[in-house]
Amino acid sequence: MTKAFEQWKVLPHGKLETLDGNILTVVGDIHMPLMDLPRRMTVVRLNGSRLVVFSAIALDEDEMAKLEAFGRLAYLIVPSDKHRLDAKIWKNRYPEMQVVAPEGARAAVAKVVPVDTAAPRFDDPNVQFVTVPGTRDRESALVVRAPKGTTLVLNDIVGNIRNASGIGGWLLGIFGFAGKKAQIPGVVKMAMIKDKNALRAQLLEWAEIESLKRILVSHGSPIEDNPRQVLRDLASSLK
Numbered sequence: 067m068t069k070a071f072e073q074w075k076v077l078p079h080g081k082l083e084t085l086d087g088n089i090l091t092v093v094g095d096i097h098m099p100l101m102d103l104p105r106r107m108t109v110v111r112l113n114g115s116r117l118v119v120f121s122a123i124a125l126d127e128d129e130m131a132k133l134e135a136f137g138r139l140a141y142l143i144v145p146s147d148k149h150r151l152d153a154k155i156w157k158n159r160y161p162e163m164q165v166v167a168p169e170g171a172r173a174a175v176a177k178v179v180p181v182d183t184a185a186p187r188f189d190d191p192n193v194q195f196v197t198v199p200g201t202r203d204r205e206s207a208l209v210v211r212a213p214k215g216t217t218l219v220l221n222d223i224v225g226n227i228r229n230a231s232g233i234g235g236w237l238l239g240i241f242g243f244a245g246k247k248a249q250i251p252g253v254v255k256m257a258m259i260k261d262k263n264a265l266r267a268q269l270l271e272w273a274e275i276e277s278l279k280r281i282l283v284s285h286g287s288p289i290e291d292n293p294r295q296v297l298r299d300l301a302s303s304l305k
Contacts, residue, residue, distance in 0.1 A: 116140035145221035147174035170203030200265030215279025226286030273297035
């Protein structure tokens with residue numbers, strides 16, 4: 067695992083994109099041996115203009131200024147022990163943020179940054195923090211409800227990289243993060259999923275959300291074409 071940054075370090079990234087008014091998202095890249103891995107940060111604005119940052123990425127100052135204008139940075143979610151790279155520098159920059167990590171990842175995340183809670187209280191009925199069942203309590207997700215539809219924010223349990231090419235793309239395909247459709251990466255199945263039945267049940271429960279509009283994943287494109295059926299297909303892949 068790449069060592070967490072000690073100083074604010076900006077890696078290549080795009081522009082913040084607004085989704086349904088209260089969600090911002092941005093995609094960056096991490097250079098790794100033989101490949102560049104796309105990664106996503108999602109920011110949700112709660113009532114009272116408080117912001118939840120899911121899988122933080124250090125942005126350049128222009129984009130950080132846009133983010134700060136969007137609301138008050140209140141919660142820093144480290145969605146798994148694999149997503150600690152920018153956690154410390156974000157907490158250093160915004161010490162008032164409450165650090166959140168799922169219980170199964172708490173000890174590993176705490177080696178980088180102190181964790182305040184594994185069960186945040188957002189005091190906003192439209193935003194729900196979920197520790198994903200079946201993942202040894204190591205993965206977290208968000209369910210964000212809005213008048214225009216519901217957004218499901220996932221981390222590593224689903225990969226949806228569609229534009230991978232070359233040797234790096236081949237490797238991402240082997241790992242299960244890239245391909246012609248969204249999938250549960252094989253490396254995640256082996257390393258993280260302890261109870262397939264529990265994860266399958268959760269995917270099917272999310273698939274019953276009639277207002278589900280999109281799924282955002284940490285590695286890959288948003289899933290907006292029939293996301294409920296995608297969740298059913300992913301559940302079936304666990305049999």
